[in-house]
Amino acid sequence: MxxxxxxxxxxxxxxxxLLAAIGEMVVEKSGVLNLGVEGMMIVGAVMGFAIAVTTGSPVLGFLGAAVASAVLSLSFGLLTQYLLSNQVATGLxxxxxxxGLSALxxxxxxGQRAPSLAKLDIPGLGGIPVLGPMLFAHDFVVYLSLALVAAVWAFLKYTRAGLILRAVGEDHESAHALGYKVVRVRMLAIAFGGACAGLGGAYVSLVRVPQWTEGMTAGAGWIALAIVVFASWRPLGVLIGAYLFGGVSVIQLxxxxxxxxxxxxxxxxSPYLITIIVLVIISARGAHGAPGSLGRPFHAAS
Amino acid sequence: MKRRTLLASAAALSLAAGAAFAQDVPKIGFVYVGPVNDGGWSQHHHESAMKMKEHFGDAIELIEQESVPEGADAERVLTQMALSGADLIFTTSFGYMDPTINVAAKFPDVKFEHATGYKTAENVSVYSARFYEGRAITGYLAGAMTETNKIGYIASFPIPEVIRGINSSYIHAKQANPDVEIAVVWISTWFDPAKEADATQALLDQGADVVLAHTDSTAPLAVLEKAGAYGFGQAADMAEYKPEPRLSSIIDDWAPYYIERVQAVIDGSWESVNTWDGIGAGMVGIGEFTGPIPDDVVATVTQMKEDIAAGDYHPFTGPLNKQDGSAWLAEGEVADDGTLAGMDFYVEGVTGSIPN
Structure with a gap:
């Protein structure tokens, strides 16, 4: 091999x-549980494919997918944040x-063909034997996904805005009392999560398969949701989880x-076994890492 | 979540059919495992159903449900269909076998037709096509076209139909190329484009340059096209991948059978039968040969197709041994239908083991 x-x-x-999971992690860090990842991914997949085929540009396809899924996710935001609908039911x-929308x-x-996305040829790095073709001969989205993980990590850990987002997710009443705009922060997080899921979906229809078939994400969104829990809401854990899931399925084949x-x-x-073991260890330690206000509705009392 | 989309589409279909609603018109139901535009298996059943509907016009009412998971959900959907007054229900995937038998026992007046299974009852017929005849053709082409001497096979579930296909492909690939090896990947699904694509990529990475698929989507062909390798249309012509990577295809044509069986219901002459037709009867079609196939190879497979159709050649003709080396068929002996219907072994030369 x-x-x-x-x-x-x-x-x-x-x-x-990885893309879908890192987006969902940010959403959940802000205290919102969006179970609609699968739906946003498949809309990203179809919009990315349609735009790429129409314009002939895969890059525009990815952009369009991100925008379309972000817009779709804002409908979820509107319902759950302003109209206070149940997050689980709305996400489903x-x-x-x-x-349904993607099928339509x-x-x-x-049966149409997508324009192919060029592999990024990084001068110097791509020429390294073994490591070159292994790590440095991919399309830009692969690197974008890795850069996003690093950016999310740095954002949550080192920036003031990241701290506010975490505060909103941990205890929205206190954050509100401190004067932070809980709903606005959550809407932004939801839109970010939607855009990431859209990129992930477009990657399936433009690079991994590459074609459009109804229902083609086939549960990838649910795996992304599981990875966020597996990762204990930490960016590095999301990266490990996504590569573990992707890795085991590819190695198996x-x-x-x-x-x-x-x-x-x-x-x-094996990936499911590992997830169960990790969850057992986490709960035995008593610190599962879930944001305190995850899934709870917020209504400003004053 | 797929269940909801299918309910929605079923509702839309029944609305559309509402105009032609009449009390005593036979109601014919179809249940599909994938979406009706999967480009393969389910789409061809659906198209055959539409041809049947066209043939009878308002003399029948057609109801369809797509993306029905195999297992407990299927039983619920079938019960629902039977309760809604269906007279004849076609269940078009192997995994619907037990649900069909169970529901049929509860509704003795409703007739069922189960595709590719082996359990019959007073009101349950089974029908299938001898896909292994088509596999002989595509297998031979794969053997003739591979340059790495390694062909790949994407298998869904370890059922006799799939195992027959693998064996037939390998036997005929070897006729074309004595050095050929076959690598089989089991993916435990009929329809998951991403997984089918990953499996295709894995086979290419392991050195295969022709890949046969026994799954329902066109994803393997999309990956093969990108890699410059070859493949075949499965269940449908998959003509959008002509002339390459698609070299030929196995096309299922169910329409004549559907028309015949629905006619039997209208005439009141329906009886439980066990139908297994192949190239000769037209249930299995071979798509046009395209791409860079040498002329002598085209001549050979064309002849093979005619011999199979005429009954002069059986794809499982001895001498053949089982994988463990024990004798199966003697020189000139052909396999009997009983053994083929329950085939659970590889022939000699296929590596790996069949999952349980």
Missing amino acids: DPVLLVASIMVSATPI GLTLVGL IGSNYE NLQAAGTTVPVELLSM
Whole structure:
């Protein structure tokens, strides 16, 4: 088995869930539980594909996907933050709307081909033997996803705005009492989460598959949600979780293709086993890391 | 969540059909495992159903439900369909077998037709196509076209239909190329474009340059096109990938069967049957040969197709051994339908093991 090709495949396979999960993590850090990741991803997938096919530019496709999914997520924000609807139910509704809407928009794009996204040729780095083709011969979205993880980490840890976002997520009453605009912060976080999910979806339809088929994200959004919990709401954990999930599924397929005798069933369930073990350890320690106000509705009393 | 989209689409369909609503018109139901525009398996069942509807016009009422998961959900959907007055229900995926049998026992007056299964009852027929005849053609082409001597096979579930396809592909790839190896990847789904694409990529990474798929979407062809490798249309022609990477295709044509069976319901002559037709009867079609296939190879597979259609050649003709080396078919002996219907072993030369 060629480790160079394997690592390259893992990076491609992990990128959509990494993008969706890092966005959702920010949303949950602000205290909002948006279960509509799957719906936002599939809308991103269809919008990205449609725009890329129409304009011939995959970059515009990714931009359009991010905008479309952010707009869709704001409908969730409007319902949950201003009209105080139940977040779980609204999030599930968002998924259903996304799946239906994408099927409607996508019906004209079945069987079409997407313009291919050029691999970024980084001068110098790409020429390094082994590491070059392994790590430095991808398209820009792979690097964007990694840069986003680093940016989110730095934002939450070192910036004042990141501190406010965390404060809003931990205790929205106190944050409100201090004069922070709880709803506004949450709306921005929701839009960011939507844009990330849209990018992730577009990566599936423009790079990983590359075509539009109804229902093509096939549950990737739910895996992204699980990864946020797995990561205990930490950016590095999200990165590890996404690469673990992507990695195990790719390695599993490669082991089969290479004709090894490791049981398929064992490999397929390993990421879920690891998630359960991590969750047990976390709850045994008593510190699960979930934001204090996660999923609770906020209504300013005064 | 897919359940909701299908309910919505079923509601839309029944609204559309509402205009032609009449009390004593036979109501024909179809249940699909994927969306009706998956570009493959479910789409071809749907299109065949539409041809059937066109044939009968207002003499029947058609109801369809797409993206129905195999298992408990299927039983609920079938019960719902039977309760809503369906007279004949086609369940078009292997995994609907037990739900179909269970629901059929509760509704003895409703007739069922289950695709690709093996359990029948007084009111349950089974029908399937001899896809392995088509696999002989595509397998031979794969063997002839591979340059790395390694072909890949994306398999869904370890059921006899899929195993027959793998064996038939390998046997005929080997006829074209004695050095050929086959790598099989099991992905436990009929429809998941991302997973199908990942499996295709894994096979390419492991050195395969022709990939046969036994799943429903066109994702493998999209990946093969990017990589400059070859593949085949599965269940549908997948003509949008002509002339390359698609070299040919196995096309399912269910329409004549559907028309015949619905006619039997209208005439009151419906009986439980077990139908298994192939290239000869037209249930399995072979798509146009495209791409850089050498002329002599085209001639060979065209001849093979005619021989299979005429019954002069059976894709499982001895001498053939099982994977463990034990004898299966003697020289000139052909496999009987019973063994084929329950096939649970690889033939000699296929590596790996079949998952449980």
